[in-house]
Amino acid sequence: MTVTIETSGSKEVEQLLLLLRALNIENIKIQSSSPTLPTITRGDKKIDPKQLFGIWKKNPRTIEGIRYLNIKA
Numbered sequence: 001m002t003v004t005i006e007t008s009g010s011k012e013v014e015q016l017l018l019l020l021r022a023l024n025i026e027n028i029k030i031q032s033s034s035p036t037l038p039t040i041t042r043g044d045k046k047i048d049p050k051q052l053f054g055i056w057k058k059n060p061r062t063i064e065g066i067r068y069l070n071i072k073a
Helices: 010-022 063-069
Strands: none
Touching: none
């Protein structure tokens, strides 16, 4: 089972990780790119998504292919 948690900042992530480690649950796995905290990358809000519209017009995909299988329609 996978659990995804969204927080409002890196301080909350740090507190959450400390709590999970303190519980000493045997079957918990914290994936992180660094030994202490995960890398947090904020999105660029200045990018215009309209440029992406129609990029698969000549090579259509199904939603299942995009989400799971990465195969063509």
